[in-house]
Amino acid sequence: MLKYRIISGVTMGAILLTSIFVQGIAGSVAFIILNSIFLAGGLKEFFTMTEKIGLKGFTKMTIAIGLLSFYSVAIPAACGLTFYSDLNIPVNELLIIIFIIIGFLRVFNEDHKEGLARLFVSIAGLIYLGWTLTFIGKIYFISGNEMNGRYLVLFLIAVTKSSDIGAFFTGTLSHKFLPGGNHKIAPKLSPGKSWEGFIGGVAASIGVAILLKNLIGDQMLVNGTEVISTTVAIVTGAAFATLGFIGDVAESALKRASGMKDSGNTIPGMGGVLDVVDSLTLVSPLFYCLLQVAL
Numbered sequence: 001m002l003k004y005r006i007i008s009g010v011t012m013g014a015i016l017l018t019s020i021f022v023q024g025i026a027g028s029v030a031f032i033i034l035n036s037i038f039l040a041g042g043l044k045e046f047f048t049m050t051e052k053i054g055l056k057g058f059t060k061m062t063i064a065i066g067l068l069s070f071y072s073v074a075i076p077a078a079c080g081l082t083f084y085s086d087l088n089i090p091v092n093e094l095l096i097i098i099f100i101i102i103g104f105l106r107v108f109n110e111d112h113k114e115g116l117a118r119l120f121v122s123i124a125g126l127i128y129l130g131w132t133l134t135f136i137g138k139i140y141f142i143s144g145n146e147m148n149g150r151y152l153v154l155f156l157i158a159v160t161k162s163s164d165i166g167a168f169f170t171g172t173l174s175h176k177f178l179p180g181g182n183h184k185i186a187p188k189l190s191p192g193k194s195w196e197g198f199i200g201g202v203a204a205s206i207g208v209a210i211l212l213k214n215l216i217g218d219q220m221l222v223n224g225t226e227v228i229s230t231t232v233a234i235v236t237g238a239a240f241a242t243l244g245f246i247g248d249v250a251e252s253a254l255k256r257a258s259g260m261k262d263s264g265n266t267i268p269g270m271g272g273v274l275d276v277v278d279s280l281t282l283v284s285p286l287f288y289c290l291l292q293v294a295l
Contacts, residue, residue, distance in 0.1 A: 008267050012276070016157065020150040028078035028145055031153075035074070035137060039066055041266060041273035042129045049258035050121050056114075057121040058103060065099045066130025070137050077141030092134060099126060128281060129274075135284040142222055142291065151219040152291070155212050155228065156240075160283050162208040163201035163241035164248075167193070170200020190252040198245060205244075206237030227294040236290065243286060244279030251278035 019031035040063050047059040072091040103122060107115035139156060142149040174182040174196035182194035213233040220228050228236075251274060255263060264272025 045263040045272045045274045046125045052258040055121045062122045070134045073137045132281045135288040159209045160240045160244045163205040166204025167197035167201030171197025202241040205241035209233040209237035240283050243282040247279045247282045
């Protein structure tokens, strides 16, 4: 399992690094494709699990609106078009309103009770994944095709995912060497998670955040403004680890309710797409808001 996890991690890391370090529109296109796969795949797995619970959703419509929401940010920026940002058009909000209107129109043609349930589940999926993962695109294209947004995405993902790695190894070692094993946080919901692992994950995230701040801090300026200071790196490291943990537990609750061990089997050693992006769902909007405050 660990071997496949490492292989999958290295492969996805290589693709991600390509989308970050290949300059110009080529890197942007790679990022758009990668994020589209994760967004659509995550939504598909979400509805697979809710259907096992007995709650069907409007899968295709939700995926379409989720992708449109992301493309409305990514494609104009990748093409160097500024009308979107200049006019401050709230495209994401408009798409959600259109989604709700279409959903209610579909409810009229179905059993009202079942149709409303499908609509509400679909809205939950759209917000949970379609809306939150779009913020990664907003961060990536915060300055169009310039490199600083890409380094900020690298910071976001590296700091968040280092928590998973730190928690895994710390939890494994503490369970092996502590008398009586480690202390479980939610044994019924997610028996593999412990307080020792959580603390190790927070420490790893803070360490990686400080390291990246020192290595590429000058590359993460936005409009000449420093958005990642040492203090901010420490705070975001702790916050990313905590929110990533909450996102992971939330997905664990969904898997537990649906009776599934993993959200899918797309990624060897890691499970499904949702198993990979769950920790980013809460972190991405927070990081984008932090950047806006800093600017």
